[in-house]
């Protein structure tokens with residue numbers, strides 16, 4: 109809901125002078141807000157937990173102008189070593205304010221505190237350190253060449269920042285995915301204007317305080333809140349002062365952003381949706397495969413682009429595997445984030461719940477066997493109003509059903525039997541998406557063969573979401589364009605220049 113408020117001028121990421129806190133834009137090192145505000149609701153119980161300043165076109169412009177100015181100020185003149193020190197200071201600042209980030213992330217998303225404590229917040233800090241280390245240590249190429257006069261020439265490469273990077277973020281892993289882009293962008297000497305998801309504004313705003321405290325010059329890190337089309341997201345991606353755009357989110361949004369970036373021929377890096385297959389062979393370590401598949405289906409309430417929504421199980425193991433998955437799904441504990449027993453939170457919003465439930469309905473209409481779940485859980489007290497859904501397992505549908513083809517982004521999976529390795533490779537690949545897969549087998553040769561044959565950017569063998577941040581990350585087919593991670597991020601966040609010197 110949009111509401112209008114008088115000009116506000118608080119200096120902090122959030123202010124709670126009124127009962128509901130205010131989340132402001134962070135532009136040129138200052139927290140600012142204009143006339144437009146929107147409500148942020150709790151996924152747990154739908155209560156309004158914050159009012160968020162929606163950045164107008166003029167505020168987006170101010171952020172881009174500040175980011176350009178910073179490129180030509182002290183930030184642009186820093187040595188790599190000085191930048192690296194600042195990035196380490198930012199990482200340490202996140203760690204110092206761990207509890208504040210934890211509270212903000214959990215309030216915005218409703219995810220279990222244990223998950224945010226072990227994954228989201230530590231990765232927020234790690235994303236700054238890893239890319240500080242990468243830029244400090246990565247060599248550039250050097251070639252000697254002969255010349256007709258016999259004196260020769262040398263070539264060496266230099267990396268230069270691309271400029272102002274627009275960073276468009278989703279709501280599922282807000283701090284993790286935002287810093288995954290901001291970390292390398294800043295390490296390479298760029299400045300950024302971040303547009304967090306309208307569902308999760310808090311941690312991006314809070315990072316402004318950390319960035320200021322670390323001594324990062326104003327204008328290097330800017331945050332503008334708002335929506336996508338006809339709002340802040342569109343104002344940012346269509347702004348010609350933005351030199352490159354990096355995005356994580358839905359494939360359709362990525363395509364819209366690509367169109368916006370075409371105006372001015374600006375580079376894009378797109379990490380998009382998935383319809384990831386787990387492939388379980390009869391020779392797998394059964395307990396490890398069950399534990400890993402439960403995590404890949406239900407972690408973060410299924411709202412992970414790398415998550416599994418199709419599970420192919422070799423026929424001799426099928427019934428036993430489905431029974432164990434059912435048992436595991438039924439032991440998931442839905443509840444309040446701060447309860448240590450909670451293993452699953454709500455979906456992000458009522459709107460997203462409507463989408464997920466529409467697939468639960470379609471599965472039923474198509475005649476799926478609902479092994480477990482398929483509806484809304486009975487939650488106590490105020491939680492009744494939250495965006496809760498049951499963890500759900502289906503069987504009985506084929507590869508052509510919408511349940512096997514479209515990204516649902518909820519805690520659900522369709523389990524299907526297969527008979528041969530060749531067949532399962534063909535079926536896993538018969539999909540528009542190509543982000544990730546998890547292969548469960550104790551046959552090493554088969555593991556390598558299948559990993560090589562699946563059309564994805566990330567193939568896990570006997571694991572899921574095991575992340576070495578130096579490795580490439582991204583999707584094939586409609587799951588993405590480009591790769592980030594380790595040195596691969598440098599290819600997007602820098603312009604590579606060759607200097608040829610005749611001796």
Ligand SMILES: NC(=O)C1=CN([C@@H]2O[C@H](COP(=O)(O)OP(=O)(O)OC[C@H]3O[C@@H](n4cnc5c(N)ncnc54)[C@H](O)[C@@H]3O)[C@@H](O)[C@H]2O)C=CC1
Nearest residue numbers: 277278304305335336337341342357358361380381413517
């Ligand atoms: N990591 C992933 O793969 C994610 C996938 N999704 C999927 O996307 C569906 C929709 O969720 P949304 O949050 O609406 O995802 P989305 O892809 O529409 O939004 C992601 C970000 O892009 C911004 N955005 C949207 N349209 C834009 C535009 N035209 N120009 C510039 N920025 C734009 C949004 O404000 C948000 O910050 C979900 O139901 C889920 O299935 C959602 C979040 C993450």
Ligand SMILES: O=C(O)/C=C/C=C(\O)C(=O)O
Nearest residue numbers: 280288356412413414575
């Ligand atoms: O570990 C990462 O860098 C990213 C993980 C998840 C996503 O990209 C996503 O869910 O969108």
